[in-house]
Amino acid sequence: MAVRKVLRMGNPLLLQVAEPVIEFGTEELGRLIEDMFDTMAAEAGAGLAAPQIGVSRRVVIFGVEKNPRYPDVEEVPTTVLINPVISPLGSEMEEGWEGCLSVPGLRGRVPRHARVRYSGHDQYGGRIEREVSGFHARVVQHECDHLDGILYPRRIRDLRLFGFEPELAAPGGPRSD
Numbered sequence: 412m413a414v415r416k417v418l419r420m421g422n423p424l425l426l427q428v429a430e431p432v433i434e435f436g437t438e439e440l441g442r443l444i445e446d447m448f449d450t451m452a453a454e455a456g457a458g459l460a461a462p463q464i465g466v467s468r469r470v471v472i473f474g475v476e477k478n479p480r481y482p483d484v485e486e487v488p489t490t491v492l493i494n495p496v497i498s499p500l501g502s503e504m505e506e507g508w509e510g511c512l513s514v515p516g517l518r519g520r521v522p523r524h525a526r527v528r529y530s531g532h533d534q535y536g537g538r539i540e541r542e543v544s545g546f547h548a549r550v551v552q553h554e555c556d557h558l559d560g561i562l563y564p565r566r567i568r569d570l571r572l573f574g575f576e577p578e579l580a581a582p583g584g585p586r587s588d
Contacts, residue, residue, distance in 0.1 A: 460557030
């Protein structure tokens with residue numbers, strides 16, 4: 412349908428808690444999801460939350476097959492997740508590099524739960540429940556943070572591990588190894 416403008420860090424909508432979806436299977440919800448997939452593909456993203464395109468609804472999409480922004484990660488199934496709930500499975504945390512379409516050109520090292528269970532609904536109201544780990548767990552946590560008004564820089568513990576991609580990857584930089 413349409414590639415929409417991705418809101419950037421500093422836009423007040425990205426700091427708000429998104430509203431739950433009440434009706435499933437509607438034309439409006441279908442158009443929103445289609446626009447989200449078009450926008451994610453145009454930006455080579457691994458995921459996208461509705462607030463990132465200016466819609467305050469608890470809708471996220473994600474999925475990774477081959478992605479130039481994430482060349483070394485395992486595949487993540489293409490998913491529409493509405494009104495999600497995430498529960499950690501254990502206390503183990505993993506640090507990993509993250510970027511965001513709303514924070515273009517920057518990356519940061521972010522701690523996330525290593526294993527999570529997430530649940531919610533697809534666009535027609537069907538129940539989704541999965542237990543995941545690795546990059547899949549990282550992506551779903553990152554996207555669901557958007558629904559609560561949290562951008563990944565707020566989760567970075569050491570700001571020396573936050574910066575512009577070319578500088579981080581330069582010889583001697585934290586991502587140069």
